[in-house]
Amino acid sequence: MIIRSLLDTDLYKFSMMQVVLHQYPGAEVEYRFKCRNPGVDLVPYIDEIRGELEQLCTLRFTADELDYLRSWRYIKSDFVDFLGLFQLNAKYVEITPSDRANGEIEIRIRGPWLHTILFEVPLLAIVNEVYFRNTQPQLDLSVGRERLAAKIALLRETPGYADCRIADYGTRRRFSRAWHEEVVTTLRDQLGPQLAGTSNVALAKQLGLTPLGTLAHEYLQAHQALGPRLRDSQVAALEAWAREYRGDLGIALSDVYGLNAFLRDFDMYFCKLFDGTRHDSGDPFAWGERVLAHYRANRVDPRSKILVFSDGLDIPQVMKLYAHFQGRCQLAFGVGTNLTNDVGPMPLQIVIKMVRCNGQPVAKLSDSPGKNMCDDAAYVAYLRQVFEIPAEAGG
Structure with missing residues:
Protein backbone atom coordinates (compact mmCIF):
# COMPACT_ATOMS: atom_id res chain seq x y z
CA MET A 1 0.00 0.00 0.00
CA GLN A 138 16.30 -3.66 -8.28
CA LEU A 139 17.52 -0.08 -8.45
CA ASP A 140 20.55 0.63 -6.27
CA LEU A 141 19.71 3.81 -4.35
CA SER A 142 23.36 4.48 -3.62
CA VAL A 143 23.41 6.79 -6.66
CA GLY A 144 20.56 8.79 -5.17
CA ARG A 145 22.29 8.94 -1.79
CA GLU A 146 25.53 10.17 -3.37
CA ARG A 147 23.68 12.88 -5.29
CA LEU A 148 21.77 13.95 -2.20
CA ALA A 149 24.98 14.13 -0.17
CA ALA A 150 26.59 16.31 -2.85
CA LYS A 151 23.62 18.71 -2.82
CA ILE A 152 23.70 18.99 0.95
CA ALA A 153 27.46 19.59 0.95
CA LEU A 154 27.16 22.26 -1.74
CA LEU A 155 24.55 24.20 0.20
CA ARG A 156 26.05 23.67 3.66
CA GLU A 157 29.73 24.18 2.89
CA THR A 158 29.78 26.98 0.30
CA PRO A 159 30.74 30.23 2.06
CA GLY A 160 28.02 32.86 2.12
CA TYR A 161 25.02 30.51 2.03
CA ALA A 162 24.47 29.78 5.72
CA ASP A 163 21.17 31.66 5.60
CA CYS A 164 19.99 30.09 2.35
CA ARG A 165 17.09 27.77 3.20
CA ILE A 166 15.28 25.23 1.07
CA ALA A 167 12.06 23.27 1.49
CA ASP A 168 10.94 19.89 0.18
CA TYR A 169 8.17 20.22 -2.43
CA GLY A 170 8.62 16.74 -3.91
CA THR A 171 5.60 14.62 -2.94
CA ARG A 172 3.90 14.46 -6.34
CA ARG A 173 6.89 13.21 -8.33
CA ARG A 174 8.82 11.20 -5.77
CA PHE A 175 10.53 7.94 -6.65
CA SER A 176 8.78 6.21 -3.76
CA ARG A 177 7.26 6.95 -0.38
CA ALA A 178 10.17 5.28 1.44
CA TRP A 179 12.76 7.26 -0.55
CA HIS A 180 10.89 10.50 0.10
CA GLU A 181 11.00 9.83 3.84
CA GLU A 182 14.73 9.02 3.68
CA VAL A 183 15.48 12.20 1.71
CA VAL A 184 13.60 14.52 4.06
CA THR A 185 15.00 12.81 7.16
CA THR A 186 18.52 13.21 5.78
CA LEU A 187 17.91 16.87 4.94
CA ARG A 188 16.58 17.49 8.45
CA ASP A 189 19.53 15.78 10.12
CA GLN A 190 22.28 17.27 7.94
CA LEU A 191 20.99 20.71 6.91
CA GLY A 192 19.49 21.71 10.25
CA PRO A 193 18.07 25.24 10.02
CA GLN A 194 18.84 25.37 6.29
CA LEU A 195 15.83 23.09 5.81
CA ALA A 196 12.82 25.39 6.12
CA GLY A 197 10.28 22.55 6.11
CA THR A 198 8.28 20.33 3.78
CA SER A 199 5.05 20.61 1.83
CA ASN A 200 4.19 17.04 2.88
CA VAL A 201 1.95 17.14 5.94
CA ALA A 202 2.59 13.54 7.02
CA LEU A 203 6.36 14.02 6.99
CA ALA A 204 6.07 17.37 8.75
CA LYS A 205 4.13 15.68 11.54
CA GLN A 206 6.41 12.63 11.68
CA LEU A 207 9.72 14.50 11.57
CA GLY A 208 8.82 17.62 13.56
CA LEU A 209 9.16 19.97 10.57
CA THR A 210 7.20 23.03 9.50
CA PRO A 211 4.49 22.22 6.91
CA LEU A 212 4.62 24.72 4.05
CA GLY A 213 2.19 25.82 1.34
CA THR A 214 -0.66 28.16 0.56
CA LEU A 215 -2.57 27.81 -2.72
CA ALA A 216 -2.20 26.21 -6.14
CA HIS A 217 -3.23 27.03 -9.71
CA GLU A 218 -6.52 25.14 -9.41
CA TYR A 219 -7.77 27.62 -6.82
CA LEU A 220 -7.32 30.61 -9.14
CA GLN A 221 -8.50 28.66 -12.19
CA ALA A 222 -11.75 27.65 -10.46
CA HIS A 223 -12.61 31.31 -9.94
CA GLN A 224 -12.95 31.66 -13.71
CA ALA A 225 -16.29 29.91 -13.10
CA LEU A 226 -16.90 31.03 -9.51
CA GLY A 227 -16.04 34.71 -9.62
CA PRO A 228 -18.22 37.64 -10.73
CA ARG A 229 -16.93 38.23 -14.27
CA LEU A 230 -13.92 36.59 -15.90
CA ARG A 231 -11.74 39.71 -15.89
CA ASP A 232 -12.20 40.00 -12.11
CA SER A 233 -11.65 36.30 -11.33
CA GLN A 234 -8.06 36.71 -10.12
CA VAL A 235 -9.04 39.55 -7.79
CA ALA A 236 -12.04 37.55 -6.55
CA ALA A 237 -9.80 34.57 -5.74
CA LEU A 238 -7.35 36.69 -3.77
CA GLU A 239 -10.19 38.46 -1.94
CA ALA A 240 -11.79 35.13 -0.99
CA TRP A 241 -8.43 33.87 0.29
CA ALA A 242 -7.97 36.98 2.43
CA ARG A 243 -11.48 36.60 3.87
CA GLU A 244 -10.69 33.03 4.89
CA TYR A 245 -7.22 33.48 6.37
CA ARG A 246 -7.16 37.09 7.54
CA GLY A 247 -3.44 37.50 6.90
CA ASP A 248 -2.26 33.91 7.35
CA LEU A 249 -0.90 31.89 4.41
CA GLY A 250 -0.24 35.11 2.52
CA ILE A 251 1.70 33.96 -0.56
CA ALA A 252 0.04 34.79 -3.90
CA LEU A 253 0.65 32.64 -6.99
CA SER A 254 1.52 34.87 -9.93
CA ASP A 255 1.37 32.87 -13.15
CA VAL A 256 -2.17 31.68 -13.88
CA TYR A 257 -2.52 34.44 -16.51
CA GLY A 258 1.12 35.45 -16.78
CA LEU A 259 2.98 38.09 -14.82
CA ASN A 260 1.62 41.12 -16.70
CA ALA A 261 -1.97 40.27 -15.82
CA PHE A 262 -1.02 39.38 -12.26
CA LEU A 263 0.70 42.70 -11.61
CA ARG A 264 -2.28 44.61 -13.05
CA ASP A 265 -4.50 42.95 -10.44
CA PHE A 266 -1.98 42.85 -7.58
CA ASP A 267 -2.45 46.48 -6.61
CA MET A 268 -1.26 48.38 -3.54
CA TYR A 269 -3.97 46.76 -1.40
CA PHE A 270 -2.79 43.24 -2.23
CA CYS A 271 0.90 44.25 -2.10
CA LYS A 272 0.40 45.31 1.51
CA LEU A 273 -2.05 42.54 2.44
CA PHE A 274 -0.12 39.48 1.18
CA ASP A 275 3.25 38.42 2.62
CA GLY A 276 4.72 37.72 -0.80
CA THR A 277 4.41 36.01 -4.17
CA ARG A 278 5.41 32.65 -5.67
CA HIS A 279 7.19 32.06 -8.98
CA ASP A 280 6.28 28.91 -10.93
CA SER A 281 6.98 29.63 -14.61
CA GLY A 282 9.12 31.81 -16.84
CA ASP A 283 12.55 33.31 -16.17
CA PRO A 284 12.88 33.54 -12.36
CA PHE A 285 15.42 36.37 -12.41
CA ALA A 286 13.32 38.57 -14.69
CA TRP A 287 10.22 37.68 -12.66
CA GLY A 288 11.89 38.64 -9.38
CA GLU A 289 13.15 41.96 -10.71
CA ARG A 290 9.70 42.90 -11.97
CA VAL A 291 7.98 41.92 -8.73
CA LEU A 292 10.46 43.91 -6.63
CA ALA A 293 9.98 46.93 -8.89
CA HIS A 294 6.21 46.50 -8.55
CA TYR A 295 6.47 46.58 -4.77
CA ARG A 296 8.55 49.75 -4.89
CA ALA A 297 6.08 51.37 -7.29
CA ASN A 298 3.32 50.63 -4.79
CA ARG A 299 5.27 52.15 -1.88
CA VAL A 300 6.04 48.79 -0.27
CA ASP A 301 9.55 47.97 0.97
CA PRO A 302 10.55 44.77 -0.89
CA ARG A 303 12.69 43.75 2.09
CA SER A 304 9.47 43.17 4.03
CA LYS A 305 8.14 40.74 1.41
CA ILE A 306 8.89 37.13 0.46
CA LEU A 307 9.72 35.84 -3.00
CA VAL A 308 9.07 32.09 -3.21
CA PHE A 309 10.75 30.21 -6.07
CA SER A 310 9.42 26.75 -6.92
CA ASP A 311 9.75 26.07 -10.65
CA GLY A 312 11.96 23.06 -11.44
CA LEU A 313 14.71 24.08 -9.04
CA ASP A 314 17.95 22.31 -8.26
CA ILE A 315 20.50 23.40 -5.65
CA PRO A 316 22.83 25.31 -8.04
CA GLN A 317 19.85 27.30 -9.34
CA VAL A 318 18.70 27.99 -5.77
CA MET A 319 22.15 29.35 -4.96
CA LYS A 320 22.22 31.58 -8.06
CA LEU A 321 18.85 33.03 -7.16
CA TYR A 322 19.88 33.51 -3.54
CA ALA A 323 23.06 35.33 -4.54
CA HIS A 324 21.11 37.57 -6.93
CA PHE A 325 18.30 38.60 -4.58
CA GLN A 326 19.93 38.29 -1.14
CA GLY A 327 19.35 41.35 1.03
CA ARG A 328 16.77 42.85 -1.34
CA CYS A 329 13.81 40.80 -0.08
CA GLN A 330 13.06 37.70 1.94
CA LEU A 331 13.61 34.45 0.06
CA ALA A 332 12.15 30.94 0.04
CA PHE A 333 12.92 28.01 -2.24
CA GLY A 334 10.81 24.91 -2.83
CA VAL A 335 12.73 22.05 -4.46
CA GLY A 336 10.71 19.11 -5.74
CA THR A 337 11.68 16.45 -8.26
CA ASN A 338 15.41 17.19 -8.01
CA LEU A 339 15.31 16.15 -4.35
CA THR A 340 12.84 13.27 -4.34
CA ASN A 341 13.40 11.64 -7.73
CA ASP A 342 17.06 12.13 -8.61
CA VAL A 343 18.17 8.51 -8.28
CA GLY A 344 19.34 7.71 -11.82
CA PRO A 345 16.35 6.97 -14.09
CA MET A 346 14.59 9.83 -15.84
CA PRO A 347 11.79 11.17 -13.60
Whole structure:
Protein backbone atom coordinates (compact mmCIF):
# COMPACT_ATOMS: atom_id res chain seq x y z
CA MET A 1 0.00 0.00 0.00
CA ILE A 2 1.70 3.17 -1.22
CA ILE A 3 -0.42 5.84 0.52
CA ARG A 4 -0.90 4.98 4.17
CA SER A 5 -2.23 8.27 5.52
CA LEU A 6 -4.48 11.00 4.14
CA LEU A 7 -1.90 13.44 5.51
CA ASP A 8 0.52 12.13 2.85
CA THR A 9 -0.21 15.10 0.61
CA ASP A 10 0.75 18.75 0.24
CA LEU A 11 -0.36 21.37 2.74
CA TYR A 12 -1.97 23.58 0.12
CA LYS A 13 -4.58 20.89 -0.52
CA PHE A 14 -5.89 21.36 3.03
CA SER A 15 -5.68 25.15 2.94
CA MET A 16 -7.61 25.26 -0.35
CA MET A 17 -10.07 22.60 0.82
CA GLN A 18 -11.01 24.71 3.82
CA VAL A 19 -11.92 27.61 1.52
CA VAL A 20 -13.98 25.24 -0.62
CA LEU A 21 -15.89 23.99 2.43
CA HIS A 22 -16.64 27.50 3.67
CA GLN A 23 -17.21 29.38 0.41
CA TYR A 24 -17.81 26.96 -2.50
CA PRO A 25 -19.24 23.71 -1.07
CA GLY A 26 -21.41 23.10 -4.14
CA ALA A 27 -18.74 23.56 -6.82
CA GLU A 28 -18.34 20.71 -9.33
CA VAL A 29 -14.98 20.18 -11.02
CA GLU A 30 -13.04 17.99 -13.43
CA TYR A 31 -9.32 17.19 -13.37
CA ARG A 32 -7.26 15.42 -16.03
CA PHE A 33 -3.89 13.66 -15.96
CA LYS A 34 -1.01 14.21 -18.36
CA CYS A 35 2.43 12.63 -18.70
CA ARG A 36 4.79 15.03 -20.47
CA ASN A 37 7.49 12.40 -21.08
CA PRO A 38 7.29 11.09 -24.66
CA GLY A 39 7.19 7.33 -25.16
CA VAL A 40 6.33 6.30 -21.59
CA ASP A 41 3.95 3.31 -21.58
CA LEU A 42 1.78 3.38 -18.46
CA VAL A 43 -1.00 1.12 -19.78
CA PRO A 44 0.44 -2.13 -18.31
CA TYR A 45 0.14 -0.64 -14.82
CA ILE A 46 -3.50 0.49 -14.93
CA ASP A 47 -4.80 -2.39 -12.81
CA GLU A 48 -2.08 -1.82 -10.22
CA ILE A 49 -2.85 1.90 -10.11
CA ARG A 50 -6.54 1.13 -9.70
CA GLY A 51 -5.74 -1.26 -6.86
CA GLU A 52 -3.74 1.43 -5.06
CA LEU A 53 -6.61 3.87 -5.64
CA GLU A 54 -9.04 1.47 -3.99
CA GLN A 55 -6.75 1.19 -0.97
CA LEU A 56 -6.38 4.99 -0.83
CA CYS A 57 -10.16 5.20 -0.61
CA THR A 58 -10.23 3.02 2.52
CA LEU A 59 -8.25 5.58 4.53
CA ARG A 60 -9.73 7.84 7.20
CA PHE A 61 -8.10 10.56 9.28
CA THR A 62 -7.07 9.24 12.67
CA ALA A 63 -7.77 11.06 15.92
CA ASP A 64 -4.07 11.86 16.25
CA GLU A 65 -3.96 13.32 12.74
CA LEU A 66 -7.04 15.44 13.38
CA ASP A 67 -5.52 16.75 16.60
CA TYR A 68 -2.41 17.70 14.63
CA LEU A 69 -4.45 19.63 12.07
CA ARG A 70 -6.49 21.29 14.78
CA SER A 71 -3.28 22.61 16.37
CA TRP A 72 -2.62 24.92 13.40
CA ARG A 73 -3.68 28.52 14.00
CA TYR A 74 -5.32 28.95 10.57
CA ILE A 75 -7.33 25.70 10.47
CA LYS A 76 -10.91 26.09 11.70
CA SER A 77 -12.48 23.55 14.03
CA ASP A 78 -15.48 22.91 11.76
CA PHE A 79 -13.11 21.95 8.92
CA VAL A 80 -11.34 19.44 11.16
CA ASP A 81 -14.74 18.07 12.20
CA PHE A 82 -15.59 17.64 8.51
CA LEU A 83 -12.29 15.82 7.89
CA GLY A 84 -13.20 13.49 10.75
CA LEU A 85 -16.10 12.29 8.59
CA PHE A 86 -14.22 12.46 5.27
CA GLN A 87 -13.33 9.56 2.99
CA LEU A 88 -12.22 9.60 -0.64
CA ASN A 89 -14.54 7.77 -3.06
CA ALA A 90 -13.18 5.96 -6.12
CA LYS A 91 -16.42 6.52 -8.01
CA TYR A 92 -15.14 9.98 -8.88
CA VAL A 93 -12.02 8.61 -10.65
CA GLU A 94 -11.79 6.94 -14.07
CA ILE A 95 -8.50 5.36 -15.22
CA THR A 96 -8.37 4.04 -18.80
CA PRO A 97 -5.93 3.60 -21.70
CA SER A 98 -5.81 6.59 -24.03
CA ASP A 99 -7.85 6.36 -27.21
CA ARG A 100 -4.62 7.17 -29.05
CA ALA A 101 -3.32 3.68 -28.14
CA ASN A 102 0.19 5.07 -27.65
CA GLY A 103 0.87 3.91 -24.09
CA GLU A 104 -0.64 6.99 -22.50
CA ILE A 105 -3.37 6.66 -19.91
CA GLU A 106 -6.33 8.84 -19.10
CA ILE A 107 -7.12 9.71 -15.50
CA ARG A 108 -10.25 11.79 -15.09
CA ILE A 109 -11.48 12.99 -11.72
CA ARG A 110 -15.02 14.39 -11.80
CA GLY A 111 -17.29 15.36 -8.93
CA PRO A 112 -17.77 17.86 -6.10
CA TRP A 113 -14.64 19.95 -5.56
CA LEU A 114 -14.89 19.32 -1.84
CA HIS A 115 -14.77 15.56 -2.35
CA THR A 116 -12.19 15.40 -5.15
CA ILE A 117 -9.57 18.00 -4.18
CA LEU A 118 -7.50 15.51 -2.17
CA PHE A 119 -7.05 13.04 -5.06
CA GLU A 120 -4.37 14.85 -7.08
CA VAL A 121 -1.22 14.51 -4.99
CA PRO A 122 -1.63 10.89 -3.77
CA LEU A 123 -2.68 9.73 -7.25
CA LEU A 124 0.44 11.26 -8.80
CA ALA A 125 2.58 9.66 -6.09
CA ILE A 126 0.88 6.32 -6.81
CA VAL A 127 1.51 6.54 -10.57
CA ASN A 128 5.17 7.36 -9.93
CA GLU A 129 5.80 4.58 -7.47
CA VAL A 130 3.91 1.93 -9.46
CA TYR A 131 5.86 2.87 -12.59
CA PHE A 132 9.27 2.85 -10.96
CA ARG A 133 8.81 -0.29 -8.88
CA ASN A 134 7.91 -2.12 -12.10
CA THR A 135 10.56 -0.60 -14.37
CA GLN A 136 13.37 -0.31 -11.76
CA PRO A 137 12.67 -3.17 -9.31
CA GLN A 138 16.30 -3.66 -8.28
CA LEU A 139 17.52 -0.08 -8.45
CA ASP A 140 20.55 0.63 -6.27
CA LEU A 141 19.71 3.81 -4.35
CA SER A 142 23.36 4.48 -3.62
CA VAL A 143 23.41 6.79 -6.66
CA GLY A 144 20.56 8.79 -5.17
CA ARG A 145 22.29 8.94 -1.79
CA GLU A 146 25.53 10.17 -3.37
CA ARG A 147 23.68 12.88 -5.29
CA LEU A 148 21.77 13.95 -2.20
CA ALA A 149 24.98 14.13 -0.17
CA ALA A 150 26.59 16.31 -2.85
CA LYS A 151 23.62 18.71 -2.82
CA ILE A 152 23.70 18.99 0.95
CA ALA A 153 27.46 19.59 0.95
CA LEU A 154 27.16 22.26 -1.74
CA LEU A 155 24.55 24.20 0.20
CA ARG A 156 26.05 23.67 3.66
CA GLU A 157 29.73 24.18 2.89
CA THR A 158 29.78 26.98 0.30
CA PRO A 159 30.74 30.23 2.06
CA GLY A 160 28.02 32.86 2.12
CA TYR A 161 25.02 30.51 2.03
CA ALA A 162 24.47 29.78 5.72
CA ASP A 163 21.17 31.66 5.60
CA CYS A 164 19.99 30.09 2.35
CA ARG A 165 17.09 27.77 3.20
CA ILE A 166 15.28 25.23 1.07
CA ALA A 167 12.06 23.27 1.49
CA ASP A 168 10.94 19.89 0.18
CA TYR A 169 8.17 20.22 -2.43
CA GLY A 170 8.62 16.74 -3.91
CA THR A 171 5.60 14.62 -2.94
CA ARG A 172 3.90 14.46 -6.34
CA ARG A 173 6.89 13.21 -8.33
CA ARG A 174 8.82 11.20 -5.77
CA PHE A 175 10.53 7.94 -6.65
CA SER A 176 8.78 6.21 -3.76
CA ARG A 177 7.26 6.95 -0.38
CA ALA A 178 10.17 5.28 1.44
CA TRP A 179 12.76 7.26 -0.55
CA HIS A 180 10.89 10.50 0.10
CA GLU A 181 11.00 9.83 3.84
CA GLU A 182 14.73 9.02 3.68
CA VAL A 183 15.48 12.20 1.71
CA VAL A 184 13.60 14.52 4.06
CA THR A 185 15.00 12.81 7.16
CA THR A 186 18.52 13.21 5.78
CA LEU A 187 17.91 16.87 4.94
CA ARG A 188 16.58 17.49 8.45
CA ASP A 189 19.53 15.78 10.12
CA GLN A 190 22.28 17.27 7.94
CA LEU A 191 20.99 20.71 6.91
CA GLY A 192 19.49 21.71 10.25
CA PRO A 193 18.07 25.24 10.02
CA GLN A 194 18.84 25.37 6.29
CA LEU A 195 15.83 23.09 5.81
CA ALA A 196 12.82 25.39 6.12
CA GLY A 197 10.28 22.55 6.11
CA THR A 198 8.28 20.33 3.78
CA SER A 199 5.05 20.61 1.83
CA ASN A 200 4.19 17.04 2.88
CA VAL A 201 1.95 17.14 5.94
CA ALA A 202 2.59 13.54 7.02
CA LEU A 203 6.36 14.02 6.99
CA ALA A 204 6.07 17.37 8.75
CA LYS A 205 4.13 15.68 11.54
CA GLN A 206 6.41 12.63 11.68
CA LEU A 207 9.72 14.50 11.57
CA GLY A 208 8.82 17.62 13.56
CA LEU A 209 9.16 19.97 10.57
CA THR A 210 7.20 23.03 9.50
CA PRO A 211 4.49 22.22 6.91
CA LEU A 212 4.62 24.72 4.05
CA GLY A 213 2.19 25.82 1.34
CA THR A 214 -0.66 28.16 0.56
CA LEU A 215 -2.57 27.81 -2.72
CA ALA A 216 -2.20 26.21 -6.14
CA HIS A 217 -3.23 27.03 -9.71
CA GLU A 218 -6.52 25.14 -9.41
CA TYR A 219 -7.77 27.62 -6.82
CA LEU A 220 -7.32 30.61 -9.14
CA GLN A 221 -8.50 28.66 -12.19
CA ALA A 222 -11.75 27.65 -10.46
CA HIS A 223 -12.61 31.31 -9.94
CA GLN A 224 -12.95 31.66 -13.71
CA ALA A 225 -16.29 29.91 -13.10
CA LEU A 226 -16.90 31.03 -9.51
CA GLY A 227 -16.04 34.71 -9.62
CA PRO A 228 -18.22 37.64 -10.73
CA ARG A 229 -16.93 38.23 -14.27
CA LEU A 230 -13.92 36.59 -15.90
CA ARG A 231 -11.74 39.71 -15.89
CA ASP A 232 -12.20 40.00 -12.11
CA SER A 233 -11.65 36.30 -11.33
CA GLN A 234 -8.06 36.71 -10.12
CA VAL A 235 -9.04 39.55 -7.79
CA ALA A 236 -12.04 37.55 -6.55
CA ALA A 237 -9.80 34.57 -5.74
CA LEU A 238 -7.35 36.69 -3.77
CA GLU A 239 -10.19 38.46 -1.94
CA ALA A 240 -11.79 35.13 -0.99
CA TRP A 241 -8.43 33.87 0.29
CA ALA A 242 -7.97 36.98 2.43
CA ARG A 243 -11.48 36.60 3.87
CA GLU A 244 -10.69 33.03 4.89
CA TYR A 245 -7.22 33.48 6.37
CA ARG A 246 -7.16 37.09 7.54
CA GLY A 247 -3.44 37.50 6.90
CA ASP A 248 -2.26 33.91 7.35
CA LEU A 249 -0.90 31.89 4.41
CA GLY A 250 -0.24 35.11 2.52
CA ILE A 251 1.70 33.96 -0.56
CA ALA A 252 0.04 34.79 -3.90
CA LEU A 253 0.65 32.64 -6.99
CA SER A 254 1.52 34.87 -9.93
CA ASP A 255 1.37 32.87 -13.15
CA VAL A 256 -2.17 31.68 -13.88
CA TYR A 257 -2.52 34.44 -16.51
CA GLY A 258 1.12 35.45 -16.78
CA LEU A 259 2.98 38.09 -14.82
CA ASN A 260 1.62 41.12 -16.70
CA ALA A 261 -1.97 40.27 -15.82
CA PHE A 262 -1.02 39.38 -12.26
CA LEU A 263 0.70 42.70 -11.61
CA ARG A 264 -2.28 44.61 -13.05
CA ASP A 265 -4.50 42.95 -10.44
CA PHE A 266 -1.98 42.85 -7.58
CA ASP A 267 -2.45 46.48 -6.61
CA MET A 268 -1.26 48.38 -3.54
CA TYR A 269 -3.97 46.76 -1.40
CA PHE A 270 -2.79 43.24 -2.23
CA CYS A 271 0.90 44.25 -2.10
CA LYS A 272 0.40 45.31 1.51
CA LEU A 273 -2.05 42.54 2.44
CA PHE A 274 -0.12 39.48 1.18
CA ASP A 275 3.25 38.42 2.62
CA GLY A 276 4.72 37.72 -0.80
CA THR A 277 4.41 36.01 -4.17
CA ARG A 278 5.41 32.65 -5.67
CA HIS A 279 7.19 32.06 -8.98
CA ASP A 280 6.28 28.91 -10.93
CA SER A 281 6.98 29.63 -14.61
CA GLY A 282 9.12 31.81 -16.84
CA ASP A 283 12.55 33.31 -16.17
CA PRO A 284 12.88 33.54 -12.36
CA PHE A 285 15.42 36.37 -12.41
CA ALA A 286 13.32 38.57 -14.69
CA TRP A 287 10.22 37.68 -12.66
CA GLY A 288 11.89 38.64 -9.38
CA GLU A 289 13.15 41.96 -10.71
CA ARG A 290 9.70 42.90 -11.97
CA VAL A 291 7.98 41.92 -8.73
CA LEU A 292 10.46 43.91 -6.63
CA ALA A 293 9.98 46.93 -8.89
CA HIS A 294 6.21 46.50 -8.55
CA TYR A 295 6.47 46.58 -4.77
CA ARG A 296 8.55 49.75 -4.89
CA ALA A 297 6.08 51.37 -7.29
CA ASN A 298 3.32 50.63 -4.79
CA ARG A 299 5.27 52.15 -1.88
CA VAL A 300 6.04 48.79 -0.27
CA ASP A 301 9.55 47.97 0.97
CA PRO A 302 10.55 44.77 -0.89
CA ARG A 303 12.69 43.75 2.09
CA SER A 304 9.47 43.17 4.03
CA LYS A 305 8.14 40.74 1.41
CA ILE A 306 8.89 37.13 0.46
CA LEU A 307 9.72 35.84 -3.00
CA VAL A 308 9.07 32.09 -3.21
CA PHE A 309 10.75 30.21 -6.07
CA SER A 310 9.42 26.75 -6.92
CA ASP A 311 9.75 26.07 -10.65
CA GLY A 312 11.96 23.06 -11.44
CA LEU A 313 14.71 24.08 -9.04
CA ASP A 314 17.95 22.31 -8.26
CA ILE A 315 20.50 23.40 -5.65
CA PRO A 316 22.83 25.31 -8.04
CA GLN A 317 19.85 27.30 -9.34
CA VAL A 318 18.70 27.99 -5.77
CA MET A 319 22.15 29.35 -4.96
CA LYS A 320 22.22 31.58 -8.06
CA LEU A 321 18.85 33.03 -7.16
CA TYR A 322 19.88 33.51 -3.54
CA ALA A 323 23.06 35.33 -4.54
CA HIS A 324 21.11 37.57 -6.93
CA PHE A 325 18.30 38.60 -4.58
CA GLN A 326 19.93 38.29 -1.14
CA GLY A 327 19.35 41.35 1.03
CA ARG A 328 16.77 42.85 -1.34
CA CYS A 329 13.81 40.80 -0.08
CA GLN A 330 13.06 37.70 1.94
CA LEU A 331 13.61 34.45 0.06
CA ALA A 332 12.15 30.94 0.04
CA PHE A 333 12.92 28.01 -2.24
CA GLY A 334 10.81 24.91 -2.83
CA VAL A 335 12.73 22.05 -4.46
CA GLY A 336 10.71 19.11 -5.74
CA THR A 337 11.68 16.45 -8.26
CA ASN A 338 15.41 17.19 -8.01
CA LEU A 339 15.31 16.15 -4.35
CA THR A 340 12.84 13.27 -4.34
CA ASN A 341 13.40 11.64 -7.73
CA ASP A 342 17.06 12.13 -8.61
CA VAL A 343 18.17 8.51 -8.28
CA GLY A 344 19.34 7.71 -11.82
CA PRO A 345 16.35 6.97 -14.09
CA MET A 346 14.59 9.83 -15.84
CA PRO A 347 11.79 11.17 -13.60
CA LEU A 348 8.25 11.23 -14.88
CA GLN A 349 6.92 14.69 -15.65
CA ILE A 350 3.31 14.04 -14.69
CA VAL A 351 0.56 16.44 -13.66
CA ILE A 352 -3.12 16.44 -12.79
CA LYS A 353 -4.77 19.76 -13.59
CA MET A 354 -8.27 21.16 -13.22
CA VAL A 355 -9.87 21.56 -16.65
CA ARG A 356 -13.50 22.39 -15.80
CA CYS A 357 -15.45 23.99 -12.96
CA ASN A 358 -19.24 24.03 -12.80
CA GLY A 359 -19.35 22.74 -16.37
CA GLN A 360 -17.22 25.59 -17.72
CA PRO A 361 -13.68 25.16 -19.09
CA VAL A 362 -10.91 26.69 -16.99
CA ALA A 363 -7.28 27.21 -17.98
CA LYS A 364 -3.87 28.42 -16.94
CA LEU A 365 -1.85 30.62 -19.30
CA SER A 366 1.48 30.76 -17.53
CA ASP A 367 4.80 32.31 -18.51
CA SER A 368 6.17 28.91 -19.63
CA PRO A 369 4.88 27.41 -22.90
CA GLY A 370 3.45 23.90 -22.61
CA LYS A 371 1.99 24.13 -19.11
CA ASN A 372 -1.62 24.76 -20.14
CA MET A 373 -3.97 21.76 -20.33
CA CYS A 374 -7.22 23.28 -21.62
CA ASP A 375 -8.54 21.49 -24.73
CA ASP A 376 -11.08 24.22 -25.57
CA ALA A 377 -9.24 26.45 -28.04
CA ALA A 378 -12.08 28.97 -28.22
CA TYR A 379 -12.04 29.45 -24.45
CA VAL A 380 -8.26 29.86 -24.39
CA ALA A 381 -8.51 32.52 -27.10
CA TYR A 382 -11.20 34.31 -25.11
CA LEU A 383 -9.10 34.12 -21.94
CA ARG A 384 -6.15 35.66 -23.79
CA GLN A 385 -8.36 38.48 -25.01
CA VAL A 386 -9.84 39.21 -21.58
CA PHE A 387 -6.48 39.27 -19.82
CA GLU A 388 -4.62 40.92 -22.72
CA ILE A 389 -2.22 38.02 -23.20
CA PRO A 390 -0.48 37.94 -26.62
CA ALA A 391 -1.00 34.69 -28.57
CA GLU A 392 2.72 33.95 -28.53
CA ALA A 393 2.96 34.26 -24.72
CA GLY A 394 2.19 31.50 -22.24
CA GLY A 395 1.00 28.06 -23.21
